[in-house]
Amino acid sequence: MKNTKIVIALLAMQFLPMLVTGQKTTGTTPILAGFRDAVVQTEYGKVKGYIHNGIYTYKGIPYAQAERFMAPTKPDSWTDIRSSMAYGPVCPMMEPTTKVSDESEFVYHHDWGFPNEDCLRLNIWSSGTDAKKRPVMVWLHGGGYSAGSSQELPSYDGENLSKKGDVVVVSVNHRLNILGFLDLSEYGEKYKSSANVGMMDLVSALQWVKENIASFGGDPNNVTIFGQSGGGGKVVTLMNTPSAKGLFHKAIAESGVVGSFQDKAITKRVAAAVLDELGLQTAQIAEIQKISYEKLAAAGTKALQKVRAQLTTEGKPMAGGGWSPTLDGSFLPYQPSSPEALAISANVPLLIGSTKNEFVPSLSALRNGSSEDVKGFLQKKYGEKTDAYIAAVRKAYPADTKPTDLMDIDDRFRQGAVRYSNLKSATNTAPVYMYLFTWQSPVVDGYYKAIHCMEIAFAFNNISRCEEMTGGGKEAYALADKVSQSWINFARAGNPNHKGLPTWQKYTSANGATMILDNQCVEKYHHDKEFLEITAPKTL
Template structure:
């Protein structure tokens, strides 16, 4: 039997406000990779807010990814041929073939995770073809990382440096989407911002940032450490650690080679959470400008943008950090957990912290050696998510979930539904090559069904519909009375007040460092 030949590739050219770009169309999905959305953040623009790129006239090649942002050796697979550079402000677009000729499609803009120091929009996991096939336009973005994106030198010299640079990069990418996405078949009036981990933290931060108002119309937040946003004074202390490691002052730092800066950032990334459990070296800073307030208290005070929101966490978030071990991004051992709470109590004496008896009562059915994982999960991810949902649900429809699905292999590895394990299901990219062991002991067929349901819910939401599954499976909004939560497992179930016991233990005050 003669197989039909696959359609020949074509190379569609799109005109952006900076110049034309040439992508690839395989007959199902069109893609444009490595599209520059800001000028190179180098030289005098190092540690400055991003600016639009200079215009070009020749057609730029957009058939391969641009460099990933400078970072230490990453535990995250970056794909073959990936290269790092300080000049890294590129984005990638996927759209259904023919989208440019039809009715404008909703847009989903992805902000990757990686503890604010790792990752890229071009990771193989974030290939947007499967999502785009569900009639959305997908955009993935790079943003500056580590010492280049979240080193707060403005706390030492506010005239020469800008704050929250990685977050400003995402704002600039959203402005690019607003101004250009129609040429790719997208609807600039239907933009959903979504992200995971550090990318979800950036999303919750932008949900309360005045500069982001109107740049996105819906949001999806996956496993956000939403309370990991610190005062400027803490940012200043981290900047001093990095400058001390470099042996330079802030003014001299612009001439430091990029690889030396990356190494100094990696030192801070390891040192800060080791010395002060529960604190990240790099995170959003409350600067009174882009970030006027801590995101969770701002949302609870009615200060978040009134856009529909999906948010949630994974059942076993902290298991990944036990497995990684270094750096200790989450305090898991009883000693480090106690140290974290003691430091919070000293810094915020007005805060009513839960007692150890309260915590033990919440986890009465948990083995003593595993309690640290539950405490770390809830103080780092689950409770900040619930607190944010409580506030945001008063200004816009809000949908809370918990991802419980796992595979036999991940159970064997004691990971379960750990941090980031939902990502392949959201993206529809369940197989990432021979080194991926997720389905080695089975679970692929039910996993494909989990992915089908999640993609349907996420894309239906982006289209302005209710986040129902492919068979119309419902999902009620979260409210202070019903507290409906979608539990995602082999089958989906909407459960009222899934977090009742841990909410009672942790209380209603927002707990976190300032």
């Protein structure tokens, strides 16, 4: 009997990990992070990452360096093997996140990272460091041009997308807000590029990719840039950037384009207001390099408020609402809608779209609003067009039944995507494909619908990492399989079609072809034409 008890105890100890975790042990180690694992030679020295579930992973690799307000230059070389296993610093934010909404933070699950102005870093995921020449997908994060980072959302992790499509995924940190877009060009030759150094950083990252990505198993001649929200705006900006031509070959813009670049007359006013807030004279401009970021950011915020108020009085809009790319005549010589700008990327296939609900107005206004409440909300916004608006929404989305569904249809990002697609499809020699992500998340009683950022988890095949946003159900996994495959196929050959979807036709302004991404994916043609006409014009 005593021996029997001993045997039972030993068996219990053997299977204890399975009882505790509810998972079977595989007998293999999912992560390899030894000193000899995942070592790759770059132009600047060797880097060592790690291998997780068969994916070679590298984080925090410096792709450039820069002094404050100056154009980026190549990074310094190193002699030892550089450990590149953890995310690098992120660009400081104008308003550090010290307080968040509990519910929305549950849904988005942010990772704010650690801030440092020395933030020009990139991350790489690849299924091999051989000579296979895999398609490369360079992710540009959201947050407008003022916030965000390559690690901000769990959906940004590139492992699953890399594994599924045998693609190399790259994500990038760069300078934002006042660090990336303060126009000091009036104050000396050394600051001549300061208005756009945040975008120059991204060009430097693409140049690094061209020079080094083959060592990570990628093809430098098959690079797709893709991004969401502000990242979508950055994608479109790069499509209009002469110095970026040839550094990427396909583009995906999710829930974000750029309407126009900031006028230099305005950016000069903002810079003068910043110096005034800091108490600096023109002759003291060198002092701006020594001022703490916190003081600089505070001055920038006050300067923007001051200039915005002046422009409102003068009846002049501020493009982008603040820190954003500037039409400087050199790095960005053309407005995005000009023929010269459109010609720069005429041979670049474009996949573009948005989500059905984006910022979901009912979340903050009328979460459980009645039909009367919703109509009152709409009347304040659309006035005498309210009845026509309601009829247009019901025609476009006949399955919507909740009163708040009427007010939650995005009338901003969809407008921008359609306008830019009309321009590109009319001038591109390469195809344009349009999508609309309409899948409704079940989390928090379904209130978050197809909110801004919802589609990212599906594009990256990251449902398991984003259960708080997607619910993690079978429908989410099934749609993620279809969406991520489209993104992969587009990156590979410029065409998002695959057997899991109905035929996805090229977009033209005449056919309005839009792939509806939902539990049942269908292609529709001008399905929301009346809605777009009623809600236009809108600016991004």
